[in-house]
Amino acid sequence: xxxxxxxxxxxxxxxxxxxxxxxxxxxxxxxxxxxxxxxxxxxxxxxxxxxxxxxxxxxxxxxxxxxxxxxxxxxxxxxxxxxxxxxxxxxxxxxxxxxxxxxxxxxxxxxxxxxxxxxxxxxxxxxxxxxxxxxxxxxxxxxxxxxxxxxxxxxxxxxxxxxxxxxxxxxxxxxxxxxxxxxxxxxxxxxxxxxxxxxxxxxxxxxxxxxxxxxxxxxxxxxxxxxxxxxxxxxxxxxxxxxxxxxxxxxxxxxxxxxxxxxxxxxxxxxxxxxxxxxxxxxxxxxxxxxxxxxxxxxxxxxxxxxxxxxxxxxxxxxxxxxxxxxxxxxxxxxxxxxxxxxxxxxxxx
Amino acid sequence: xxxxxxxxxxxxxxxxxxxxxxxxxxxxxxxxxxxxxxxxxxxxxxxxxxxxxxxxxxxxxxxxxxxxxxxxxxxxxxxxxxxxxxxxxxxxxxxxxxxxxxxxxxxxxxxxxxxxxxxxxxxxxxxxxxxxxxxxxxxxxxxxxxxxxxxxxxxxxxxxxxxxxxxxxxxxxxxxxxxxxxxxxxxxxxxxxxxxxxxxxxxxxxxxxxxxxxxxxxxxxxxxxxxxxxxxxxxxxxxxxxxxxxxxxxxxxxxxxxxxxxxxxxxxxxxxxxxxxxxxxxxxxxxxxxxxxxxxxxxxxxxxxxxxxxxxxxxxxxxxxxxxxxxxxxxxxxxxxxxxxxxxxxxxxxxxxxxxxxxxxxxxxxxxxxxxxx
Numbered sequence: 001x002x003x004x005x006x007x008x009x010x011x012x013x014x015x016x017x018x019x020x021x022x023x024x025x026x027x028x029x030x031x032x033x034x035x036x037x038x039x040x041x042x043x044x045x046x047x048x049x050x051x052x053x054x055x056x057x058x059x060x061x062x063x064x065x066x067x068x069x070x071x072x073x074x075x076x077x078x079x080x081x082x083x084x085x086x087x088x089x090x091x092x093x094x095x096x097x098x099x100x101x102x103x104x105x106x107x108x109x110x111x112x113x114x115x116x117x118x119x120x121x122x123x124x125x126x127x128x129x130x131x132x133x134x135x136x137x138x139x140x141x142x143x144x145x146x147x148x149x150x151x152x153x154x155x156x157x158x159x160x161x162x163x164x165x166x167x168x169x170x171x172x173x174x175x176x177x178x179x180x181x182x183x184x185x186x187x188x189x190x191x192x193x194x195x196x197x198x199x200x201x202x203x204x205x206x207x208x209x210x211x212x213x214x215x216x217x218x219x220x221x222x223x224x225x226x227x228x229x230x231x232x233x234x235x236x237x238x239x240x241x242x243x244x245x246x247x248x249x250x251x252x253x254x255x256x257x258x259x260x261x262x263x264x265x266x267x268x269x270x271x272x273x274x275x276x277x278x279x280x281x282x283x284x285x286x287x288x289x290x291x292x293x294x295x296x297x298x299x300x301x302x303x304x305x306x307x308x309x310x311x312x313x314x315x316x317x318x319x320x321x322x323x324x325x326x327x328x329x330x331x332x333x334x335x336x337x338x339x340x341x342x343x344x345x346x347x348x349x350x
Numbered sequence: 351x352x353x354x355x356x357x358x359x360x361x362x363x364x365x366x367x368x369x370x371x372x373x374x375x376x377x378x379x380x381x382x383x384x385x386x387x388x389x390x391x392x393x394x395x396x397x398x399x400x401x402x403x404x405x406x407x408x409x410x411x412x413x414x415x416x417x418x419x420x421x422x423x424x425x426x427x428x429x430x431x432x433x434x435x436x437x438x439x440x441x442x443x444x445x446x447x448x449x450x451x452x453x454x455x456x457x458x459x460x461x462x463x464x465x466x467x468x469x470x471x472x473x474x475x476x477x478x479x480x481x482x483x484x485x486x487x488x489x490x491x492x493x494x495x496x497x498x499x500x501x502x503x504x505x506x507x508x509x510x511x512x513x514x515x516x517x518x519x520x521x522x523x524x525x526x527x528x529x530x531x532x533x534x535x536x537x538x539x540x541x542x543x544x545x546x547x548x549x550x551x552x553x554x555x556x557x558x559x560x561x562x563x564x565x566x567x568x569x570x571x572x573x574x575x576x577x578x579x580x581x582x583x584x585x586x587x588x589x590x591x592x593x594x595x596x597x598x599x600x601x602x603x604x605x606x607x608x609x610x611x612x613x614x615x616x617x618x619x620x621x622x623x624x625x626x627x628x629x630x631x632x633x634x635x636x637x638x639x640x641x642x643x644x645x646x647x648x649x650x651x652x653x654x655x656x657x658x659x660x661x662x663x664x665x666x667x668x669x670x671x672x673x674x675x676x677x678x679x680x681x682x683x684x685x686x687x688x689x690x691x692x693x694x695x696x697x698x699x700x701x702x703x704x705x706x707x708x709x710x711x712x713x714x715x716x717x718x719x720x721x722x723x724x
Contacts, residue, residue: 076434076493130695135432135493139641140690147683152384268497275494310520312509319498319505326490 015286021293022048026176047296048180053254055285055292056191057082057263060246061270062277062284063198067239068120069279070202071232072215073127074134074340077141078243079267081119085244087149088115089251090258093159101161108159108252109187109245116244117237119145124236128229131342142267150260162256163187187249192285194242199281211235215336218343228343243267272322279335291318366646366653368699369692370660377685381677390675398670399663405670407552411624413662415440417561418616419640420647420654421568422478422609426492427649428572429605430585435481435496436613437637438503439474443614444621445507446473448628449524451538451621462541467618474614475607477503482606486599492606500637508630511535524628534629544623557619562655564615569651571608581605613637642686645693661686 024043061078068075092111096104119141126137163185172182202208211231213221218228246266251258269291276290277283298311378388399409419436426433433439447470454462481495513533514521521527526536548554572578583591584601592598616636621628643661647653664686668679692699700707 076497126691126695130697132691132694133432135434136641136645136690136694139434139638140687140694143638143642143683143690144687147680147687150680151380151678151684265501268501271494272498308520310509310512310522312505312512316502316505319501323484323490323495323498326494327484327488328490 018286018289050296051292054295055288057246058288062274064239064243065274071235077138080142080145081243082247084145085112085116085247089248112248113241117241120237120240373688391677394671394674395667399667408666415616416658420643422612423644424649426609438500439477439610439613440617440637442477443470443474444617447618451542459541466542470618475611478610479607482603555623557623
């Protein structure tokens with residue numbers, strides 16, 4: 001790969017931008033450079049704290065998409081899986097309000113994972129067993145989750161308590177970075193660890209190689225004896241569970257309650273982050289931080305009283321950037337080759 | 351001749367009808383599980399949708415934009431394209447028609463109204479053309495691009511009517527200063543409003559006639575013109591179309607542009623005929639519903655009209671259902687999702703009702719656009 005080719009990879013661009021933001025934050029907050037207002041607005045600690053909080057559900061959703069799409073199942077239903085997970089976490093939390101808080105929250109997390117996984121299973125069943133177009137199936141997941149969570153939502157129910165920050169000793173004392181990275185509630189840590197975990201699993205294990213084979217060339221995978229559809233089922237379920245966890249984060253860690261339609265398009269930004277990150281976990285993390293940063297920026301601009309940039313234009317950025325990325329104007333992303341295609345073993349009678 | 355037509359109709363409508371029936375049954379089962387009374391709920395639902403007078407007029411009112419967004423999705427399907435962007439195109443059409451409708455005071459209605467309608471169509475067309483052009487020139491998948499454009503559109507229209515913030519942010523260009531802190535446009539001038547066909551309290555406007563005429567036009571375009579034949583060929587087999595010398599790229603762009611125009615028109619008549627203004631809470635949700643309408647209608651314009659009527663009825667009856675029986679109106683969405691599953695997976699319905707697979711099942715919806723690269 002030539003040096004020019006490196007710049008044609010949006011995931012790397014995203015990663016570099018994310019790193020650049022972090023470096024700027026450290027510089028601005030530790031040196032005297034932070035006196036001009038705009039620098040503090042753009043790179044203050046609070047902006048980065050907000051960024052991380054906004055990025056967690058995005059990165060979980062993006063990982064969900066990566067797992068599904070790397071095995072060849074398109075997942076535009078992330079939004080629905082996330083919403084289902086959020087609702088499940090809320091219901092479980094409310095049902096166990098009398099329990100000790102950690103146990104009750106844990107049940108919430110388990111419920112989010114489980115129901116998200118079930119939505120993944122439904123998506124897999126529809127797209128593999130019943131050969132439904134995977135985009136339609138994703139749409140079904142979204143409508144179903146919206147409908148069910150609204151139909152079953154008891155507006156008087158209140159969840160009591162949510163996850164609080166766990167300070168990691170020593171590491172949290174590192175100036176600036178320590179505060180931002182090592183003083184967080186558990187699902188945030190989990191999300192960051194999952195990025196590393198999925199990356200290693202996808203690129204350094206046999207499971208990962210097989211998963212990618214199913215997404216790139218199912219016929220070849222089948223020829224060497226990999227059960228393509230079993231891999232697709234399993235990965236879509238795990239993917240659904242991760243998106244569900246993203247929803248669980250919203251209820252159990254960020255907000256503490258459930259609101260109708262509370263994912264508010266985060267699933268679709270996740271989809272954008274997955275694409276912009278070129279279907280790579282670290283690329284998706286970079287993109288999620290970048291997109292989370294645009295959300296933080298809206299907030300910071302508002303707090304600083306900056307009125308010249310309409311906030312709607314700032315919140316458009318993730319979507320514009322994604323269109324640019326899929327169009328290949330800056331860098332080119334490449335999806336798994338066999339995505340969206342139903343795979344049937346040769347000789348199967350339809 | 352007539353017998354064969356009836357037979358054909360029966361065969362085409364079999365799966366959609368069974369899909370709706372099955373979805374309603376499953377809806378009833380879900381209500382039973384969660385302690386609601388399905389019989390009372392459905393009595394309220396159908397009463398609120400089909401009784402003569404206010405109910406049926408509400409159904410017709412709800413049906414009108416659904417016909418057009420359904421046609422939008424269906425037309426794109428014919429070209430093998432998946433238009434998830436109908437809600438963004440709907441919003442862009444809305445805002446373009448409002449921009450014309452609230453300005454140009456003094457124009458006579460016979461100029462102002464067509465001008466506003468055309469502006470709305472153009473707004474939708476531009477939003478539809480972008481994914482078409484990007485697909486052809488760069489290979490960007492239309493599903494990703496249209497999803498992103500939906501959110502760009504939502505933010506954009508949100509900005510145009512933005513009232514400004516408490517800290518003195520600049521208000522949007524279409525915001526009505528007399529609305530105070532409320533983000534909304536001024537009322538569309540009387541000369542740009544679509545007149546009532548049947549006035550209040552029934553509130554049915556001429557837009558419904560327009561939608562039906564457009565459905566007829568789309569049918570004629572798809573099945574009776576060379577252009578329509580080419581669009582369908584591109585959708586069924588792009589390679590064959592190219593081999594036959596058709597300009598595939600142009601047809602793809604054209605199909606997406608027209609699809610965008612149809613969704614834009616949906617937003618336009620909803621605004622000029624009914625709401626008479628735009629506020630951010632008028633979402634493009636009917637654009638999303640267009641997917642269900644198109645698939646339930648088997649992507650045929652006549653089918654689209656029928657399924658728009660049915661889904662419009664569900665929307666219309668939901669309020670009365672909730673009022674009469676206390677069942678949350680959101681059950682309608684679950685039923686819609688079920689309908690979508692069953693029309694998209696006819697296998698389920700066939701095995702459920704022990705039906706045989708038809709011999710010539712060419713235009714099966716499952717052959718639609720495949721991967722992101724496809």
